[in-house]
Amino acid sequence: MPPVVIQIAYLASAILFILGLKGLTSPATARRGMLYAEIGMLVAIIGTLLQHEIVRFDWILVGLVAGSAIGAPIAIYMPMTAVPQRTAISHMCGALAATLVGVAEYWRMGGQVPHVEMAALGFEVLFGSLTITGSFMAFGKLQELIKGAPVTYRGQNTVNITLFLGTLGLFAYLIAVPGARPLFYAMVALGLLIGVFIVLPIGGADMPVVISLLNSYAGLASAATGFVLGNNVLIIAGSLDGASGLILSILMSKAMNRSFRNVLFGAFGGDATAAATLQVAADKTVRTISAEDAAIQLAYAQLVIIVPGYGMAVAQCQHQVAELTEQISKRGGAVKFAIHPVAGRMPGHMNVLLAEANIPYDRLYDMEDINPEFENADVALVIGANDVVNPAARNERSSPIYGMPILNVDQAKSIIVLKRSMNPGFAGIENELFYNPKCSMLFGNAKDSLIKLVTAVKSV
């Protein structure tokens, strides 16, 4: 089989990948786009199998079957609320594949690698290894296998920076002396360690940034693999993945008014924020409301804006939200959803959950589009969101979230907050919205509260 055929297959699949991503610019074309991308992947796989280096297919089959057997059930049965965890694991798998290919290439060459290839190989295994453990840690935090709160200790940044510089030093040395085999494996080990240390101090609220960043690293590792193997389709796909992760991380950081450096080196909710936290409390009181009274407000409202947050995912109550929406619409009220870019644990998390509950996507509004509408809203219903509606971001200079763009919930005529208790949100910051005289709290599990609200609205 002449390699030209394979090259054409790769070119075709690169084009199909780009068309596939282009489809995602609108929900109407997205599924067709994904079909293109799937065909692209199939073409690339078939093209690869035609390569003359491949002499036996039994082990390939084992790998393909194992991968499909793991992948398919996850995708089919996993609840939508677990999407962030799956994404983290998937970054890990991608990075694992890239790293293993890199290590195997180095092993196969017995360290006899030209300098330039060594540079590409180094990028591949470094981005790969830190993404493997980083994503696994992120998965652990999202799945609550490990404590979601930031883990900090004295001198943490010094330790991280030393580790990082040490690894870079090793990398530089290896480019000069590619044959230093033990050092290559040491560098992989250090990369794995860096991944753990980077994610350790990062709290749940910062997960959208971290997941996007790991997305980007996994892509860059793939692209570096492409350089090592001299394979353009790998370079293109990896660089698309890297660009996508980068764009998302920039958007997420902007939505929190924080820089990458700040996310990576300034653990949210650490000591620095403790002081600002406790100022409000004590002398102010919150008003509570019964489900029946809340239902009356909702039933007679012209416009209700619902603000979902991570709490909705935790309580898995998106279907109850949909039911409430339907009841309010039946009575003639309009219902809109205000989605903050960093609501939830990954970009677009809330949109997917609400779509799952059959809420049409033209009712979901981005922050810039919905903010001017809050002043016309009769009721703003906040379900498990906290930091993204905290007015401290606007006017409390000392607050760690100062400057973060927020949803203007406090401009609504009335505010109802569904919340488990008065515990502060994941960032550990007091929310003065709850003390606003227009605001009333409906305490309890969000799912139970919503069920009560639905029944009460029906009987109003």
Place this chain on the structure above:
Amino acid sequence: MNGISFIELYVFVLAAFVGYQVISRVPPLLHTPLMSATNAISGISLVGSLVLAGANYGTVATILGVVAVASAMTNVVSGFLITDRMLRMFKRGDEGK
């Protein structure tokens, strides 16, 4: 391992530009499917792992290759399936309920 040519750097940079242009137009509504789609596409590292698992490069390379094929294939299968599962859920108000 082939030598790295400058052309490959061009490919990388141009693909990054195309990616940036295309992906910045993806609405926030679809950011989660976008991420799972790029996950699936990054399963393209299969291309490297397949050769490793199928060529005669020795036992170590074969073992690493098989594990790499399995993890890349996990991404491809679960990534594309879940992306489609999510995209199927997105409906406009006037589409049938």
